[in-house]
């Protein structure tokens with residue numbers, strides 16, 4: 001009898017484990033199919049010049065059909081469940097859960113292993129009206145702020161245009177309410193591969209941007225460049241319409257969590 005009771009207990013445990021896994025997968029509601037290399041266009045915050053605010057345009061992603069779903073391995077399922085658990089557990093301290101709730105593909109995108117091999121950035125002077133040499137220092141300062149926050153990615157802003165993975169562009173103004181834009185590509189496993197960051201020299205009201213306004217917009221756009229999307233909280237710099245001019249604790253904790261997790265689908 002003890003054996004029978006024991007094996008019955010094992011059966012119950014096994015059934016509970018399967019049910020828990022199914023529940024987690026079903027609650028995710030997503031198929032494990034991964035996305036292909038994609039590009040996303042994000043909005044930028046306005047510079048808070050004279051109280052001017054740009055309207056937030058939603059992040060628009062252009063998707064394509066993905067590669068065939070891979071055979072799911074049990075270990076992968078468990079790893080993703082653990083990733084989701086960590087993201088849920090961090091709610092409030094980070095906004096990674098908010099980002100994923102809004103995103104269409106349930107994927108984490110980030111650079112991988114780019115400390116000893118820095119991401120090559122082409123950061124060149126612009127010719128747009130009101131372009132100022134101090135803008136380059138402002139962008140470098142913005143990179144430095146993210147680096148000082150502990151983001152484990154290095155950027156080499158002295159790369160040339162021929163071999164750059166990230167390109168900065170300057171333009172006078174956007175046609176819609178924004179002062180910056182970041183377009184990214186990533187592979188099917190969520191590894192970021194390239195980016196184009198475009199910064200405007202005038203805000204949406206036609207007022208000239210100053211160097212510190214450029215720093216704030218660059219800080220937000222570099223947030224996208226390292227894999228963040230928008231926060232729903234206006235005290236975070238990654239709020240679509242920036243109301244603060246420096247990184248919040250949540251901005252920092254969110255990116256640090258992102259870089260502790262594996263990129264790719266969490267479903």
Ligand SMILES: [Zn+2]
Pocket residue numbers: 042043044045220224230239240
């Ligand atoms: Zn944005």
